[in-house]
Amino acid sequence: MNNSSNKISHTEKKLTGLVISKGCSFGKICLFNDSRHENSPVYKINTHEIEQEINRFAHSVDIASEKLEELITNIKTKIGLAEAEIFSAQKMLILDPTIQKKVIEEIEANQTNAEAAITKTLDFFEAKILDIDDDYIKERATDIGEVKRRLLDVLANLKPTFKCEGQKHCRRGKNRIIASRELTPSLTIELDTDTTLGFVTEKGGYASHAAILARSLRIPAVSGIKDLYNNLLCGTEILIDGDKGEVIIWPSSETLELYPNLKTQREQDYSSIDPIKDFKVMANLSLSKDIDLVNYFKAEGIGLYRTEFEFLSRGKLLSEHEQFEIYSHVIKKMEGKPVYFRLLDIGGDKSAPFFNLPKEENPYLGFRGARLLAQRPDLFKAQARALAKASQFGKTHILYPMIIEKSQFIQLKKMFLDFTTDIDTSNVFHGVMFEVPSACFQANEIFEIADFASIGTNDLIQYLFAVDRNNELVAKDYNPDREIFWNVLKIIVDAANKFNKPLSLCGEISNDSKYILKLYAIGIKTISASPKLIPEIRKHIKSIINNIKL
Structure with a gap:
């Protein structure tokens, strides 16, 4: 060009x-x-060529899955396990027996070449996903398209x-x-x-x-x-x-x-700076295997451990013993620094067949978080006992997700204690995730009985403004700049101060330097963020505090 x-x-x-x-x-x-595959070959084959085309397809599956495995290993090392799981999902699709069977049937029944069979089959599955009335699931159609392109790249020797x-x-x-x-x-x-x-x-x-x-x-x-x-x-x-x-x-x-700090070259500064006296920065964690990254960036604890990802990454339910091994490993590695374990927050955008959840028209407003824990004691009991046992190695903070009111928190805390009557729980502390507006307006009542709390801003903004943050049509309404959002945060901060209870905040705004000053001004002094962002956040906070002192 x-x-x-x-x-x-x-x-x-x-x-x-x-x-x-x-x-x-x-x-x-x-x-x-x-558009490199817009003109992929489509042609009829003779009966004696069917086996050859099936072999070509099988070869493309082998090579594409091998390349994906190399990529997965590389991402695990350079970025993290949670990100690598995205490509593990693609590998599972490539090796999916239902998809493979459909492609082979297409080659045999219509006597067509491998490229045409792959395109027709995967376009069919992609269309089925796009037809589902759920924006989050529709996003997963991209993975089907990716798998198609990977297989066609192998057949055409393209990249x-x-x-x-x-x-x-x-x-x-x-x-x-x-x-x-x-x-x-x-x-x-x-x-x-x-x-x-x-x-x-x-x-x-x-x-x-x-x-x-x-x-x-x-x-x-x-x-x-x-x-x-x-x-x-x-x-x-x-x-x-x-x-x-x-x-x-x-x-x-x-x-x-107008953009003095504009990036004109990638500058990835992974160096860490020491914690700041007046502002605590903790780390988010999805998988225990990433714990070394948390310590490398000198996080002052784990402010949000998304325990459901341990299940999702392994593709199965975890036993009490398996969970105990995972949680105790994290507590030991943190060497006395606090770890906030969010109980299973399954439902909404996070589900899997092995959880055996009911089909819902609107899972974001349905059977998830606290409601699921109350109705699924089989899941709750195993996790509660594993966490209680792990607490022998250090202070263990339990976060109850999607709490809607004080009575619900009381109910779930009682269930936790009933499940663990034979275990020493003196090192266990019980806290609330403030992410549903109704709970925020009961902040005083909740802080009377909660040991601590965390504000989950992603869901709070979504429910406060009745906006699906994954929906492009309404994404502009997902806006943390609105005054009412900050008024709600102030209600929670004031209640925490009144009862002298620890309060932290997690979510996308904790990663955004644009909001750090505002959070600091209303009294948020502890946030939890992605480990790699901790140095940048600390530099920004240090600058804010120095300017205030001047």
Whole structure:
């Protein structure tokens, strides 16, 4: 492709989309070649060629799964286990016997080539998922498309490329911003992420696997930009404002001056700084195997241990003993620092067949969190006993999720104590997750009996404003800037202070420097965030505190 300056006006133009991953960066566009399989071969085969095509398909499955296994191992080492599970899910799809059987049946019944059979079969499964009336599940259709492309890449001996592959800015890749129709996991993770400054896409929701990866890598990303390929050419200079969900094409020098901290080169500073006296930064944890990362960044405890991910990552229910081994390992590793174990928060966007949950029209407002624990003593008892036993190795803080009122917390705490009458629980502390508005307005009553509490801002914002944060159509209403949200936070802070009870906060806003000053001002002095963000958060907090002292 010729230099874009001959084909497009250099007049500044602003486009508005959706915030996917925060941060701002400036670079040149590389258009992803996501149409490489549009002309995949489709042809009829003779009867004696059927076995050959089935063998070609089997070969593509073997090679694609091997490549995925290498990728999974690499991601576990460089990023984390939770992120690696995204690609483990793709590997499971590739090896799924139902999908394989369908492809082979297509080859045999219609005497068609492997490429055509793969495309038809996986398009069928993708369409079925997209037809489900659940935005979170619809996001998973991307994984089906990814699997199709991986298999077709093997058969055609292709790899993901850019349309500007030979151009200088793309060859160097030092200031590359990737544009694509859809933000996919492979696009996010496989295309030289060390030199990628940002992503701009037409499709892809906040809760998609690719969006989660972009945030883990701290790469700014904006989605929902319509007619992307009509507005951008390879080499176009572009500014991504991931904080506002805006992209500015050919930004003027005056516009660039408004962004003094603009990233023009990937700078991943993984160095840590020491804890700050007046503000505690704890870490979020999903899998016990990531505990060394928590300690590497000198977290002052674990403020949110999402215990359900231990089940989801293993694909099965865990016994009392298995859970005890996991939880005691974490407590020992933290060497006396607090660990906040959130009890199983299954339901909503986190489920699996082995939990045997009922089918619901709206799982976000249904059988999840505290309600599930009350109705599933088989799950609750095993976890309660495992945590109580693990508490012999250090203080163990239990967070009860999705509490709607004081009486519900009393009921669940009683169940916990009834399950553990034969175990010493003197080291166990019971706390509430404030994430449902009704509980927030009972904060005084709850703090009378709770040992501590944590505010879960992601769900609180969602329920406070009746907005599904995974739905692109209403995503703009998921807005923590609204005054009523901060009024609710202040109610909780005041109640915690009144009863002198520890209070922490977790959620996306705890990762966002934009809100740190405001949190500090209303009295939030403990937050929990992704381990890799702790150094950056501490630097920002230190600057705020120093300015206040001045």
